[in-house]
Amino acid sequence: MVNFKKNSLAPISALKYLFKKPHTVRYPKEDLNVFYLKGVSPRYRGLHTNDLSKCIGCGSCAKVCPANAIMMVESKDVKPANKFAKTVRPVIDYGRCCFCGQCVDVCPTRSLQMSREYIHSFHPKLSTSSEKEPETVVEDFIWRPDQTHADNPGYVRT
Amino acid sequence: MELRPLNVSNTNDKYKTYELFIGPNHPGISGNFSYVLDMEGHKVANVTPDPGLLHRGFEKLMERRLWTQNLALIPRICVPEPDVNEVAYCMGVEHLAGIEIPKHAQYIRVIVLEMARIAAFLFSFAGLGGSTGLYTAPNWSIGDRDYILDLFEWLTGGRVYHIYQYPGGVKKDIPDGWLDKLLELLDYLESRLPEYDNLIFRNPILQKRTKGVGYLPAEKAIKNGITGPNLRASGIKWDIRKAQPYLVYDELNFDIPITGEGDAFARTLQRRLELEESIKILRQCANQIPDGPYKVKIPNPFQFRVPAGSYYSKVESSKGEFGYYIVSDGDVKPYRVYVRGPSYSVGLYYANEIMRGMRIEDVPVWIHTMDICPPDFDR
Ligand code: SF4
Ligand code: SF4
Secondary structure: OOOOOOOOOHHHHHHHHHHOOOOOOOOOOOOOOOOOOOOOOOOOOOOEEEOOOOOOOOOHHHHHOOOOOEEEEEOOOOOOOOOOOOOEEEEEEOOOOOOOOHHHHHOOOOOEEEEOOOOOOOOOOOOOOOOOHHHHHHHHHEEOOOOOOOOOEOOOOO | OOOOOOOOOOOOHHHOEEEEEEOOOOOOOOOOOEEEEEEEOOEEEEEEEEOOOOOOOHHHHHHOOOOOHHHHOHHHHOOOOOHHHHHHHHHHHHHHHOOOOOHHHHHHHHHHHHHHHHHHHHHHHHHHHHHHOOOHHHHHHHHHHHHHHHHHHHHHOOOOOOOOEEOOEEOOOOOOOHHHHHHHHHHHHHHHHHHHHHHHHOOHHHHHHHOOOOOOOHHHHHHOOOOOHHHHOOOOOOOHHHHOOOOOHHHOOOOOOOOOOOOHHHHHHHHHHHHHHHHHHHHHHHHHOOOOOOEOOOOOOOOOOOOOEEEEEEEEOOOOEEEEEEEEOOOOOOOEEEEEOOOHHHHHHHHHHHOOOOEOOHHHHHHHHOOOOHHHOOO
């Protein structure tokens, strides 16, 4: 058993940590170096990517989302993959999404995936008038995921 | 204005009794929760716990969501240690649905639970350091906890809310090289323990501040339903992992240390000793984890019906017994889920009794050594 006797000198030994490297990573200059990839983990649940040509618009992702963050929106720019497929595509409200990954788990075509991209904070330009601000916030937080982050895949369905 | 002469004490009645509000964003409290203290000078005369700010109506929300959808919700019931919620809930659902999960998945669950326990213990050392003015302790323990979170992130994809358990097993298998990293981390944590002892547990100031504070006699602990390290620090050897083993705890070799003095210092020391046991458990798991599938397939979430019935599943968390009472009426959604958080009996009931007569500076020490986690009773 370890000795837990009082010892006034014992806490002083902590002083040696003044000369050691800190735990923290100075983020924009350095990045995490713990995984085999630089940055966040290879399975990170970040912003979504969706292969719009593979997606069949089935709406399972919208139905399973516990936060009700997904809306199926008619998209003019996509072609249905086969004759049963629809042309609606998921649009995600990042103000509601909790990054649980359930939409990825349920997607039958595996087109919906999550990337290692995690920065989704933004601030409107100072010149934005206060009446316009809600609109810009909506534009930045509700969008249709596509292949923008597809080169950096994170949490994918196995 | 006439100044009071220095040798006359202040007899101003205005400050004899007063009300002191501690919380919800007070550094001395462990979450968005508050106590209203009626003070008499330095002593607490009466306490009124004031819940509500954290109330999110989880139990009702769960009745409106699919069995698997709830897994995104329940980790939020205990913020410092979310995995116990997922595991207890999944174990309950699996019992009702008659699903037997593979050995490999059971080992993964034990690994996740024990890592979460270590992380929660480190968090509680930070709380103790904060409430006694030993600010090096939070810096160290939160820093070391982050190495555990790194491994969690690698395994599950999330740092704090892992959403990793699933009825039938876990969501993904252990990645290559992860277990080696885990063993490395355990070596590191073990090498840090003597430093923690020197800084925190052998520190004469901390011992003076915590010894004899908030004495919890064993019979009171049982009467109030206090479990976990707080009960064991009062000298009662009760741990669900040993008493009613779940998962693969009966295949693992570990002890339950007992301190027994029942005061604030004994409770912290209890956590420190249990941390060592958790490291031991993790080492065994990493070395003897069998190969095999990490899950059994369950129907898709929209068709996943759990047969009617009710079951109480419980898990030993870092704070005590964490239980889920699950009632199903055979539908795709639960009929009722009741959560038994370990801090409920301590933070809401026993607080009324113990805090009376306590000195004001001992209140945060008591809160943090009891490891009260408000999200699990104000849910
Ligand atoms: S992303 Fe997947 S689940 Fe969602 S509509 Fe497309 S195919 Fe269906
Ligand atoms: S990650 Fe979870 S919360 Fe976010 S859109 Fe997918 S299912 Fe909804």
